[in-house]
Amino acid sequence: MSEAVSYEVVSDEAGDIAVISIDNPPVNAASHAVRQGLADATSKFAEGSANVAVLVGKGRTFIAGADIREFGKPMQAPGLGDVIDAIENLDKPVVCAIHGTALGGGLETALSCHYRVAVKSARVGLPEVLLGLLPGAGGTQRLPRLTGIETAAEIITSGRHVPAPEALKLGIIDAVDDGDDPLTAGLTFARRVLSENMPVRRTRELEEKVLAARGNQALFDELRAGVKRKAKGQLSPQLCLEAVIASAELPFAEGLKRERELFMELMASPQREALIHVFFADRQVGKVPELETGTPRPLDRAAVIGGGTMGSGITVSMLFAGMPVTMIERDEESAACGRQNVERILDDGVRRGKFDQAHRDRLANDLYSVSSDISALADADIVIEAAFENMEVKKDLFQQIDQHAKNGAVLASNTSYLNINEIASVTGRPQDVLGLHFFSPAHVMRLLEIVVADRTDPDVAATGFALAKKLKKVGVRAGVCDGFIGNRILERYLSQAAYMVEDGTSPYDIDKAVLSFGYPMGPNQMGDLAGLDIGYANRKRKREEGWEGRYAADYMDRLAELGRHGQKTGRGFYIYEDGSRVGKPDPEVLEIISQVRSEKGITPVALDEETIMRRYMAAMINEGARIVEEGIALRPLDVDITMLYGYGFPRWRGGPLKYADMIGLDKVLADIREFEKDDPVFWKPAQLLVDLVERGENFDSLNKSANR
Ligand code: T1G
Numbered sequence: 074m075s076e077a078v079s080y081e082v083v084s085d086e087a088g089d090i091a092v093i094s095i096d097n098p099p100v101n102a103a104s105h106a107v108r109q110g111l112a113d114a115t116s117k118f119a120e121g122s123a124n125v126a127v128l129v130g131k132g133r134t135f136i137a138g139a140d141i142r143e144f145g146k147p148m149q150a151p152g153l154g155d156v157i158d159a160i161e162n163l164d165k166p167v168v169c170a171i172h173g174t175a176l177g178g179g180l181e182t183a184l185s186c187h188y189r190v191a192v193k194s195a196r197v198g199l200p201e202v203l204l205g206l207l208p209g210a211g212g213t214q215r216l217p218r219l220t221g222i223e224t225a226a227e228i229i230t231s232g233r234h235v236p237a238p239e240a241l242k243l244g245i246i247d248a249v250d251d252g253d254d255p256l257t258a259g260l261t262f263a264r265r266v267l268s269e270n271m272p273v274r275r276t277r278e279l280e281e282k283v284l285a286a287r288g289n290q291a292l293f294d295e296l297r298a299g300v301k302r303k304a305k306g307q308l309s310p311q312l313c314l315e316a317v318i319a320s321a322e323l324p325f326a327e328g329l330k331r332e333r334e335l336f337m338e339l340m341a342s343p344q345r346e347a348l349i350h351v352f353f354a355d356r357q358v359g360k361v362p363e364l365e366t367g368t369p370r371p372l373d374r375a376a377v378i379g380g381g382t383m384g385s386g387i388t389v390s391m392l393f394a395g396m397p398v399t400m401i402e403r404d405e406e407s408a409a410c411g412r413q414n415v416e417r418i419l420d421d422g423v424r425r426g427k428f429d430q431a432h433r434d435r436l437a438n439d440l441y442s443v444s445s446d447i448s449a450l451a452d453a454d455i456v457i458e459a460a461f462e463n464m465e466v467k468k469d470l471f472q473q474i475d476q477h478a479k480n481g482a483v484l485a486s487n488t489s490y491l492n493i494n495e496i497a498s499v500t501g502r503p504q505d506v507l508g509l510h511f512f513s514p515a516h517v518m519r520l521l522e523i524v525v526a527d528r529t530d531p532d533v534a535a536t537g538f539a540l541a542k543k544l545k546k547v548g549v550r551a552g553v554c555d556g557f558i559g560n561r562i563l564e565r566y567l568s569q570a571a572y573m574v575e576d577g578t579s580p581y582d583i584d585k586a587v588l589s590f591g592y593p594m595g596p597n598q599m600g601d602l603a604g605l606d607i608g609y610a611n612r613k614r615k616r617e618e619g620w621e622g623r624y625a626a627d628y629m630d631r632l633a634e635l636g637r638h639g640q641k642t643g644r645g646f647y648i649y650e651d652g653s654r655v656g657k658p659d660p661e662v663l664e665i666i667s668q669v670r671s672e673k674g675i676t677p678v679a680l681d682e683e684t685i686m687r688r689y690m691a692a693m694i695n696e697g698a699r700i701v702e703e704g705i706a707l708r709p710l711d712v713d714i715t716m717l718y719g720y721g722f723p724r725w726r727g728g729p730l731k732y733a734d735m736i737g738l739d740k741v742l743a744d745i746r747e748f749e750k751d752d753p754v755f756w757k758p759a760q761l762l763v764d765l766v767e768r769g770e771n772f773d774s775l776n777k778s779a780n781r
Contacts, residue, residue, distance in 0.1 A: 078110025082123050087264040091123035092256065093167075094130070100137035101130040103178045105149040107140075111182075112151050115159045118167070125266045126167045127259035128160075128186055134173020135195070135255070136182055141204065144340070144349060153178045153210040154329075157185040166266050166273050170259025171195045171246065174234060180245075181208055184215040187274045189246040190262040191237040192253050197245060200232035202309045204352060205345030205725060209336035211277075213316035214328040218279040219244045222286040223296070226317045230300050230310040277325045286321040293318050306591045307725040308344050343735055347727030350773070351717065354710040354728070357780055359538060361550045361707060367531025369539035370483060376401060376453035378470060380411015380443070383487055384459035386515030389418045392436040393516060394544045400443045401450060408445045415441065418516060448477045455540065457509055459487040467491065468499045475500040483536045485509040490556045493526040504530040507537055510557060512719045520719035521546040522557050547718045552705040558715045561705075562696045562729070568625070568755070569692035570596045573685060574666060575625040577677030580646050581658045586685040591723030597646040600629070601639030601656060605646075609633035622754055628669040632662065691744045691756075694733045698759035701730075701775065708779040709772035730772040738766050 077097045083090045093114040095101045103111075118126045130136060139153060160167055160182070169175075169186035175197045183189050183197070191197070199208045199216065207213060208229060217225035220243045228235060240246045250258030265271070286292060296314055304310040312335045319331040339345055376399045377388045384400060391398045392415075400415065402408040419433045442449075450456050456478050458470055467486060474484055484506045486496050497506035508524025521544070523537035534550070541548030551557040556564055574580050584595025600608060612626055632645065639645030640654060647656020670677055680688070697712040706712050713728020726732045733741050742762055749756035765771060 076110075077104065077106035078114050080114045080117050082121065083260065085264070087267040088125070089121075089123040090260060090263045090267075091118045091121060091126035092259075093118065093126055093128045094256075095128075095136060096131040098132050100134055100173075101132065101179070102138060102140040102142075103136050103153050103182070104140040104143065107136070108151050108153055108156050111156045112159060115156070115163065118165065119163055124165055125263045126163075126165070127170055127256065127263050128167055128182070129170040129255050129259050130172065130179075134179075135169075135171045135175040136179030137174050138177030138179055138200075139210075141349060141352065145346070153181065154333075157182055157210050161185040161187075161275050161277060163187075164273055166271060168259050168262045168266060170255040170262070171197065171237070172253070172255035172258075174198070176234070177201050177208065177212075178210050181210040181212040181215070184212065184219070184245075184276050188262060188266065188271070190248045190250055190258045191240065191246050192250050192255055192258055193237055194253060195237040195255075196234040197237070197240050198232065198234040199229045200234075202230055202313050203232040203348065205307070205309045205342060205348035206339050207309060207313040207316050207332070207336055209332065209340075211329060211332070213313065213332045214320045214325055215276040216245070217283050217286075217317055217320040218276055219282070221282040222292070222317060222321050225320070226296050226300070226314055229313045229317055230303075283321045289321070293321075305593070306589075306723065308342055309339055309348075309725075312339055344725040346735065347731055348725055350710075350727045350731045351713070351724055354714055354731075354776075355547070357708070357710055357776070358547065358549055358714045359542075360780070361534070361538065363525065363531040363534035363550075364538055367533070367535035369535045370481060370532055371454045372396065372536065372540055372543060374453050374455075375399070376450035376456045377459060378402075378447075378450070378456065378474070379459035379461075379487075380407060380414055381459065382414070382513055383511060383515055385411055385414035385418060386513060386517075387457055387459055387487065387511050388415050388441065389436075389516040390511070390544050390546070392419075392440050395440070396543065397440050398442075399449050399453065400441065401447055402443070402445055404445050408443045412443045415443075418514075447473050450474065450482075451477050451479060453478065453482055455483040455485065455536065457485045457487055459511075462488060462491065464491055464495065467496050471496050471506070472499050475502065481505070483507070483533050485537070487511055490560050492555075493524050493553050494528070497526050497528060503528040505533055507533050508551070508553075508557070509537055509540070510551070510559075512559075518719065519545070519547050520559070520715060521548050522551045522559065522715065522719075523548045524551045524553060524557055526553050547714060549711050549715050549718075550707055551711075551715075552703070554700075554703070554705050558700055558706050558712060559719045561700060562693055562712070562716065563720060565696040566689050566692040567596055568622075569688050571625040571629070572623065572752070572755070573680055573688060574628065575670065575673070575675060576680075577670070577675070578680045578685060579663060580666070582679070582682070583685055583689075584646075586682040587689065589682070590686055590689075591726060593721050598656065601645035601647055601649075604638050604641055605629060605633045606638040623752070627673070628666045631665050631669060635665075637662075687744050688748060690729065690732065691741060691748060693729045694741050695745055695756070695759050695762065697729050697733075698762040698765075698772075701772075702759055702761035708776050710776045734771040734773050738762060738771055742766050 079094045097107050166187040168188045169183040171191035172195050180197045199212045237249045241249050300310050300314045316332045316335050319328045374397050377384050378401050380402045388398050388400050402411045423433050493508040497503035507529045510522035512518035512520050521541045525534045538548045580597040584597050587595040637644045643649050648659045649656045700706045709730040716722040745758045
């Protein structure tokens with residue numbers, strides 16, 4: 074028996090019960106050692122004296138899936154599917170005792186057992202779709218046999234975790250145990266199997282629920298339409314559904330073959346490689362030096378300065394995390410507005426069914442207060458300034474905060490691009506100052522850029538990461554520069570988009586190209602959503618400070634000056650009729666743009682979709698490389714995570730730098746060299762990119778060396 078799986082027999086008055094325990098920390102992933110151990114234990118049980126077996130995981134969870142680290146490497150026999158079939162083929166019953174999260178191959182193993190019991194806190198699921206895969210060990214064939222096609226399709230194409238009580242209702246498990254020890258739960262159920270002489274019940278033989286859907290093309294087409302709409306270009310949800318449909322259309326053995334074919338197709342897809350990159354990047358991004366050297370400070374109470382869009386969103390995200398918050402505004406009237414902003418968000422949560430009125434009232438009445446007196450921040454462990462984006466305003470505020478905040482309090486600015494070193498310099502405690510850049514709406518967007526200034530104490534940076542975890546956000550460490558990571562990259566590809574429009578490409582073609590790449594919306598649709606007047610004001614301010622490089626936003630200025638501010642005025646790049654949020658292209662806009670081109674003596678040359686995206690992505694990748702080169706981002710994966718969680722980059726493409734690796738850095742550099750001929754300033758290649766190509770390395774090699 075491998076050390077990953079142990080076998081023992083427990084004798085009691087009910088009879089001999091075999092206990093097969095899996096011990097492969099941290100999540101009992103079904104590694105080769107586990108699979109081999111399970112195969113050996115199954116044979117031992119078959120030949121042994123025990124009449125029933127309990128399969129259980131040690132540590133924090135039952136099997137949480139196949140070992141993702143083995144993907145992409147030659148699979149060592151026995152495969153999980155073979156082990157699972159051997160369990161199901163036994164002629165003595167096996168009871169699976171579930172705790173923690175039985176996911177992917179873990180749930181598939183449980184489905185091959187003849188009975189399943191779970192502790193109440195357990196969750197089950199088939200999240201392979203999130204990795205760009207599908208349940209490849211019989212899950213798409215066995216789950217429908219327990220729940221029916223529609224429920225199985227929803228669970229498999231969403232990848233969601235199903236809490237044990239719901240799993241019981243759906244027929245995925247047979248009992249929920251009130252205790253929290255899976256072995257006790259398993260033994261109790263095993264004794265029942267013996268005393269009631271419960272038969273071997275093979276999931277694959279339960280045909281009723283799949284036969285009910287056999288031939289129901291209308292159902293299959295309806296499911297296909299729904300999954301395709303939600304998938305937004307991602308392959309795995311669609312092939313997951315085809316495998317589930319096969320469970321209704323084909324006998325079990327052929328359904329299994331179909332599942333295998335579809336699984337291998339996904340395993341070979343670039344989307345799987347990208348999504349698994351994101352799985353590990355999600356877990357690496359929180360590993361920063363300051364969490365080695367620093368200790369997070371307490372985060373029991375917070376104060377938020379400012380009750381506008383950002384201040385109220387930040388306040389609510391803290392309320393959702395159960396943190397008592399005091400929101401402070403400059404006077405009573407503004408404080409009242411801030412309160413309205415917070416309560417509007419809370420009421421919206423009730424309307425959307427996120428929580429009930431009682432919960433909303435608790436958040437509003439117990440956890441949160443509003444004041445117009447800055448001394449109200451005196452007992453806060455963390456103070457987050459979310460005031461107007463102006464350096465003088467922020468410096469003045471930080472001087473006041475410095476006077477009132479308690480010793481050891483963490484002082485953060487939510488600025489989206491201003492210099493944290495400069496803000497810290499006006500306080501007597503620059504070591505306690507950092508940037509916490511939330512993204513709007515702050516109670517929804519998961520990205521939090523944690524900006525570590527020159528003198529920020531490691532404890533303070535570590536506190537930023539602890540806050541991200543507490544708020545269920547994805548914290549990314551950023552250095553100090555204009556725009557940190559995300560906005561600095563955004564500025565580059567939006568500039569490139571503006572150049573392409575001014576040079577002759579329709580803004581509607583750019584949006585279409587970006588949408589078909591997998592973004593939820595194109596840059597001009599995004600501009601209409603954010604408000605073209607906002608961009609206009611920002612550009613005006615930057616021109617007053619001295620605009621660097623080509624100015625290609627005259628057409629946008631023209632639109633803003635004509636009052637076409639986007640969705641909020643019903644017209645921007647698009648026309649929004651009777652309050653619809655889906656706009657229609659407007660020939661008048663194209664007229665305005667061609668007018669600007671002729672005023673600037675530009676002979677328009679329109680680009681095709683492929684060229685649009687080559688330019689759009691090259692601008693993003695080049696700036697991302699510079700950000701890594703300058704150490705503003707710790708690793709390339711930090712840039713990927715930022716663009717995934719803050720800017721809508723399609724997850725199944727892995728992030729801009731993973732995407733660059735997958736198309737080949739030599740190709741990206743060749744594109745940049747080609748574009749550089751037109752505009753050597755904008756297209757100066759990042760030195761890191763040049764070096765990586767010369768060394769025959771890629772961004773992922775940097776991720777790996779950084780994580781050693
Ligand atoms: N394989 C290998 N390592 C894994 C792993 C896995 N399946 N799951 C987690 N880890 C590592 C993770 O990288 C981290 O490592 C540590 O465990 C703790 O994880 C055939 C093909 C189980 C809910 O998709 O959802 O089965 O960073 O930080 O927040 O059909 O991990 O410490 O070095 O996430 O408590 C399907 C993926 C696989 C589940 C726990 N299963 N894992 O969350 O801890 S494909 C999944 C999770 C499959 C079959 C198919 C979560 C978790 P390190 P963590 P957590």
